[in-house]
Amino acid sequence: MSLPVVSIKSQLLEEIGRRNVILSAPPGAGKSTAIPLWLLANPSFKDKKILMLQPRRVAVRTIAGYLASQLGEQVGQTVGYRVRGENKTGQNTRLEILTEGLLTRKLQQDPELADTAVVIFDEFHERNLHSDFALALCLESQSALREDLRLLLMSATLDELGLERLLPDAAWLQCEGRSFPIDYSYHVPPSQQQWLPFMATVIRQALTQDGGVLAFLPGAGEIRKLAGLLSEQLDSKVQLHCLYGELGKQAQMAAVEPLPVGMKKLVLATNIAETSLTIEDISQVIDCGLEKVARFELNQGVTHLTSQRISQASATQRAGRAGRVGPGRCYRLWGQDQLCRMASQSQPQILLADIAPLMLEAAAWGTELTALPLLDYPTQAQLSQARELLVQLDALDSDGRITRHGKALCQLGCHPRLANMMLHAKQLGSAALALACMLAALLESKDPLKASHTLCISERIDWLLRHRQDPIMQLAVNWMRRLQREFVDKVDSRDAARLLIHAFPDRIAKSRGAGRYLLARGIGIKLDEQDPLCDHDYLLVADLIQTGAGGDIRAGLTARLDWPVLEAEAGHWLTSSVSCDWHDDVGQIRARKLLKLGSIVVRNEVMANPDKAQLEQIWASLIREKGLTWLPLADNAKQLLNRIHLAAKTLGQPELSAWTDAALLDSLADWLIPYLAEVRTLKQLQALDFAALLRNRLDWNMQSWLDKALPTHFVVPSGSRCALEYSEDGQVTLSVRMQEMYGQADTPTIAEGRIIPIIELLSPARRPLQKTRDLAGFWAGTYKDVQKEMKGRYPKHFWPDNPASAQATTRTKKAM
Template sequence: MSLPPVSAVLNEVIDALGRAPQVLLHAPTGAGKSTWLPLKLLELGGFSGRIILLEPRRLAAKNVAWRLAEQLGETPGGTIGYRMRAETRVGPQTRIEVVTEGVLTRMLQRDAELTGVSLVILDEFHERSLQADLALALLLDVQQGLREDLALLIMSATLDNARLAALLPTAETVVSQGRAFPVDRHYQPLGNQERLEEGIARQIRRLLTEQPGSVLVFLPDVAEIKRVEAMLQETLTNDVDLCPLYGALTLADQQKAILPAALGRRKVVLSTNIAETSLTIEGIRLVVDSGLERVARFDVKSGLTRLVTQRISQASMTQRAGRAGRLEAGLCLHLCAKDQAERAAAQSSPEMLNSDLSSVWLELLQWGCTSVDSLIWLDTPPMPALDAARRLLTQLQVTDNAGKLTTRGRHIARLGIEPRLAAMLHSTVQQDAPTQATACLLAALLEEPPRMGPLDIERLLARPSPSWRQRATQLMTRLVGKSASWREPQYVAALPALLAFAYPDRIAQRRSADGRYQLASGLGARLPLDEPLAAQEWLIAPILMLSEGTQSADARITLALPIDIDALIAQRPDLVSEQNIVHWDEEKGTLRASRRECIGSLTLRHQPLNKPSDEAMQQALLNWVQEQGLAALNWQNDAEQLRIRVACAQRWLAEGGWPAMDDDALLATLDTWLLPSLHGVRDVRTLRQIDLYEALLRLLDWPLRQRLESALPRHYTAPGGSHLSLRYHHDQPPALAVRMQEMFGERQNPTVAEGRVAVVLELLSPAHRPLQITRDLAAFWQGAYREVQKEMKGRYPKHVWPDDPANTAPTRRTKKYQTP
């Protein structure tokens, strides 16, 4: 058997690992970095401990483990093992462990020193998975503080070497040449009116007619795979096998796509981007690249995920094309224009920048971090997503109001799964085994919900898949230290309460007969009209998706459980809260107060409050303003100007420590500045009579008030003696409208902000009509004033229009009253 290309740099890699704490290996597709190099590092690298190989995808991880084991004449569980969600095959003799999906993170959390491990390999790092980025940050921390001897090898076909080298200044880089055959790359965009699936099916038929060999087709997701498969099934010749390939398939179906076609047959593999890296799909000579991928984008405001179909990066295009040249010269057809491909991003966007970070933040808290700045990141986790993660962990009682792990939170963190599901499992610790087993099976289902089929969770759990059972057994062992007995009856009645521990914000009430629901979080959601669940009054919808390419703000419900709301409340009375609210009665033209029992934003029942206390009415009024927004109040000009003046002070006098007065800040502090003004207020008419200027001043202490009046005064006394209002703006200098004669004798514009900002002068005629706007009074007197003087002398002859206004005394009066 000939040696793979990476063998040429084997000694270089081993030497670099002996010298540097981190080594970057750039090895093209097909170089043997995943399926040959780890064995040689084990044999020749001098590592006394185990080697951990992190793969970003489970299908690739299992495939790599089997390929490594086969070369030793073994099966996984011997020298080579693997660990992944719901499946582990390792033994006492295991020296190389292929792991994925946060398994490495859990290993680090259990033993930060990684006792017995000599080398960690991060494979296909260019995919920038969430877990790979987190693993890198934790491993760098371990190297710095605990294990200087721990070696780290980061490898990929398309590494972003410049950024990695900047992050890891002591790392060494090794470059391996690939052994790929030439690939003829063509660019052919679809027709304007042609659907993606139709165009791809057409190109597949053409290539099978014109070219020998099997075809690998890259499609955005499973839905497109199924549609193309349906189009091709009746039109391909009998010697062609159609083979879908995606993560949710059974191992047998995946192997059918990966293994070579039978003698005399060809295959068409319809794959997601799972086939871009690590997996070797035998016999491929032709590639059709849709140029698209479907990725998840976390929406911070809603807390939901949106699936987005987008153009792939140039690195991904290179990876996909390379699949055609593994065995012989091949052909790749990119379904886009060449210039469009050249404009694509160089690298794919890392998951860290677009994901729900609740699991990451929980891992960091467990690690002992109080800030993301404690670790070294290739891309720092974005603050808005971290803030959303903190809010969710507080809601789940994983952290206290100070953001620290609670006792309950520490137990939840040790379960090593997504925080919502971990909170659900933890809720059953004191319950019986059947309830615990039900919770574990439910968690397994929610971790890997079906792509197609019924949306009703109860129906799905009635016939659980083997993979759900396997994962549930693993979770049961983590939860209570023993395996679940699936012969015990499941407690269907416990499902609503279990889901409510994980997803209290996704309890949903039907709001119309067209399948639309309101969530406890305040968001809208919808079901297809032909879905049986759409007739249910109440649901819990744990799996929601924001729709792509639609204007609807409603999320799509993809998994739900019908519930009896009264029975749920009996089990979980803590879900219900009471609120005193105020609403506008259109008929009466007044505010009405009522007490509302609710779950989040969903009203269960309410009753009027005939004579609410002042405290209840005041709080209700605050709630009403919170809901309606600040526009519900009567904003007089001086109050609006105060807000603008403070905003200007934040920019021009930033050292002052000025409070925020934007809408969000004011709504968040209503009880500080508005509540004291609500004494005796019991209707909107009185509410709108409140002096908001005086109310807002409560946000400024006495020294700040004094400085504001001095540095950014409301009024300006003109040289002519008039007391005039200054107008402040958010994005422009302040302005002053003043009659021109009152500014005679002045050589420059007045200033505010302690001399830092010049006032714009709007110079007026004696009839208060605008004559000139200037930011440079001296230049105006010497220049444009002459034209104004000529015109105004004739129009207003009784007023003074001197030849030298800069040296003339200001006046508010006509010539008749001038002193000779």
């Protein structure tokens, strides 16, 4: 029976000769196993290579083996593959299957892809970080250097990705696929906590039916637990296989190979089995509906795995595994109504990842990451943090351009942190480089001593030196070879922190007691109090682990760090500053000199007698922290500020509009700080003439204008100079004894007649009698009632019948 994709063969070959192609075809149509061989046989491409990208290593190996067998050859002849640390290609290899990150390396070394005719992006819907980036580089190469380069994007679900924006002239092809019916059933676990035992029950039921079973789980941990639940209850004819990324090559390949006649296969897999991978002998799929996604937490600087619901696209892909070769069944461990509530597509990895490596790759390509033709762009927060790290590692300069050191980091193809450590170690000799390569290999692998009583990374180094054949050690040896050195055994694991500082300067940690440490980046972490590492004041925490929804961060692999090493290797990151505290109980400043590494205070010294410059700095910091209202301003200073604010609001003086609290705080160095060089106590601060200091900010003309427009005092009819009270809300009040206002027929004004003050008339004993802005109306009206009452209470004082024309006085009737 021919593959469904054969129906579009002629159209595909015709279009790919002229332009890029986007192909949408369901699982089992034959995209990955037929099309590469057609392109290989196309006479137009006979002198060029075909590159096919796959997001997963197990799919790379499986597809390469299948395609080579179709040619009657071994892998490494016409068809070969490359994954990290493994190269199965030869001089005659023309069809090369590889993971996306390796294409990025190839493009950086040869932007033209001079030996390549077609690049195939298989299973593009997974939106792998490297596939998005490699596509962007290919589009740039095609636009500027290789018009004849062809790109073929393939997946079962591509129509919602927005590819038409990046490839507007591409041909869109669709293949219906082979239609094998799938029987769906929905089984809801009794509770969130009991879903794994429930899944074991569903699997046992499925195994009573015909056909092998593929069960999808979120991660390796759940696979191991479920395997433990099932292992003792399986029939002898059932072979149990696990399939996840960390698994060795042989175990992965065993999971996909056919079984002997009479045997039944059970495969427990992560989403590694979703696409481009036909697992022999499978006709039943059990889907828990969960996946683990790596998310980079910007605040913590750590990538961690979180479980979440899969997308509708993933659910379709998983179910499709049951119908690859015939009718199948799909058991979904969720309610049928939940499917429509799932996201249509998985979130692009570029929005979830640490993008520092990608930003460095873009800089090496000669552009900003945001200038590349990407389907989605990182957030500004992602970009800012990545740039900050790369500048700290001297990979980018302050303008964001790649440095010579940055180019060297990029060529190593690992995270810039680890590359920086290895290049630094290379300068120190072969022994240091060997240690750095072992550290890098450990940090890119799973902990080989998970059951150890300590997280000490030196213990792992010593273990690797005794187990030279371990895959982690082989990875370290490969790093050494890439750096053109032969591996040496004379490695001192106690130097681990000295090297790790150059990868993780922000993860230097200082003890806070009881196994708690503070990282230089400002977050707290926890170690087991029984770990011997807790005896050390300083540590270098190379790995961070987030546990639980509460955000508790635990240390992973860690190295002890001595102060002399910290000072020698990270001294250029130490900063000195002055910290001050105002002590209300004694009314004075107490200052300390701090030596800090990021958020860590490594030295804290009391400053008994700060010098003039330090004291000025202390006051500036303290006043900005507490605000202008904290200053002990006398009433005349407050009145001046109120007059200035009123003048700015009412009289429209632009020069006075900048007298806000924020502006005064910003200009402390101009009007206040120079006068605080000898001030240390509250009493000394209170002694300052703040009104004079503030008034000096105005030039002589503005002072004169202000005193005329908004005077501090008003001469009343009695000849007395009575104070005008200016409130914060802009009210102006003149408080004066009533007898001193006799003869004032109308209410006086200020500010060129624009402001009418409130006249607060007082009794002879200076108690309020009346407030008014209409003095003439008061004399003619309410005064009569006040006169009647006051004559009885103050008979010795003058209470005329016509106060508007009477003589103002400050005396009693007898003294007049």
